[in-house]
Structure formats: C-alpha cells, structure tokens
Amino acid sequence: MTPITSDTRFEIRPCESKDLDALYSICLATGDSGADASSLYADPKVIGHLYAAPYALFSPQCAFVVEDSTGVGGYILGALDTRAFEALLEEKWWPTLRPLYQDPTGKPPPKWSVDEMRSWQIHHPRPAPDRIATPYPSHLHIDLLSRLQGRGIGRQLVELWLATVKRLGSTGAHLGVSPANRRAIGFYRAGGWRELDPERSSSARTLWFGMKL
Numbered sequence: 001m002t003p004i005t006s007d008t009r010f011e012i013r014p015c016e017s018k019d020l021d022a023l024y025s026i027c028l029a030t031g032d033s034g035a036d037a038s039s040l041y042a043d044p045k046v047i048g049h050l051y052a053a054p055y056a057l058f059s060p061q062c063a064f065v066v067e068d069s070t071g072v073g074g075y076i077l078g079a080l081d082t083r084a085f086e087a088l089l090e091e092k093w094w095p096t097l098r099p100l101y102q103d104p105t106g107k108p109p110p111k112w113s114v115d116e117m118r119s120w121q122i123h124h125p126r127p128a129p130d131r132i133a134t135p136y137p138s139h140l141h142i143d144l145l146s147r148l149q150g151r152g153i154g155r156q157l158v159e160l161w162l163a164t165v166k167r168l169g170s171t172g173a174h175l176g177v178s179p180a181n182r183r184a185i186g187f188y189r190a191g192g193w194r195e196l197d198p199e200r201s202s203s204a205r206t207l208w209f210g211m212k213l
Contacts, residue, residue, distance in 0.1 A: 010148065012156060014058050015063035015075065022072035023056055024048035030143040032178040046118040051141050052077060054090050054093045059085060061168065063158060066153055073103060073148045076157040078140030080168050082133045086125065128174065136174035136210040138165045158191060166213040173213060176206040
C-alpha cells in the first residue's frame, strides 16, 4: 500500500490486516501508562482486545501505522462515531471474546488481577461519558514504541488522523489518558487538546481531553 508519509527513516500508512499482531504487541509494550506492561499480564492479548484490535477490524478508515526498518512500531487508531462504534462492538466483537474470558464479578474487585480487570471490561464495556462523546463524537488511541518517540512522529500521526475524521464529517474528537502518563498528558496539551474536566477529583482514573474540528 502506498505510504502517506515516507522518508528514509519511517513511513506512515493505513493499517492493514497483516498488522494485527503488531498492534497487539505495541499495545502490550505501552500498556502500563506508556511503559511496557508485558510483565503485568498473564494473557498478552487481553489489553489489545480492548484498545487495539477492534479498531483495525471495525474502523479501518481511522487506523494508521508507522513502520521503520525494524517493522511496525506505532499506531493511531480510533472511531469516527463513538456511539456507533460502541454498538458495533457490542454486536460483533465482545460476543466473540466473552466465552474466552471469565467475568470476575463474583470476586471482590480489590482482589482482581490486571487480567481480571480487563476481562471485566470485556463483559462490561465502559461507554464514554455523554458529556464527552456528545460534543466530541470521535475518539482515538495512539501508541509508539520508544525507538519512534521524540521524533515528531506522534504529532504527524495525530494531524493525519484529525484531518481524516474531519474529512469524514467529524465535528470533534476526544481521548482518555491515565493521570500517571505524564509524558502523554504533556504531548496532548502541547498539541492543543483541551482538558475537559479541569476540576476533576484527585482520584479520577481517566483524564479526558477534547478538540473541536
């Protein structure tokens, strides 16, 4: 496939079916607030089931990867219409996974492993809050392995993705980030994203950012 952006060091191109294994690997390698989560999970794919694979499968028009001589080392994935995407996953994605992952609801949440936390999400997907998804209907996830960070690639990916969803009719986009991921928070603020809950409590698990298009 013809790359969208290319130089001697890397290329950015639309995500293809052949990239699915790489998406799972990158999601795991960046799944601990941007750090490698490989040692945390017994199942190396469970986090990718939530935050990577379904976008490539069900929202390919909003999925791009960055590849260098080593291979695919980053991606930006998302959905044009968050509510429609959530409904599509409930119809076609979660039912394929639920027989494979036990719902840990009968066990006290403080005793859940990280795998059980992700299994709970498979059985009980958390929709984006209305106050976020209504004014900012599109959403994205972006992850880069360390070898591709600090080179302006993340900025290029976001600019490409925003231009794509705007062309497809989006009026706004949102994303969520862990409060522990200080590098990502700085990146989004520098890129013009607005924090949507500036008066959040200190115990908030997700920081929401939005951008009008």
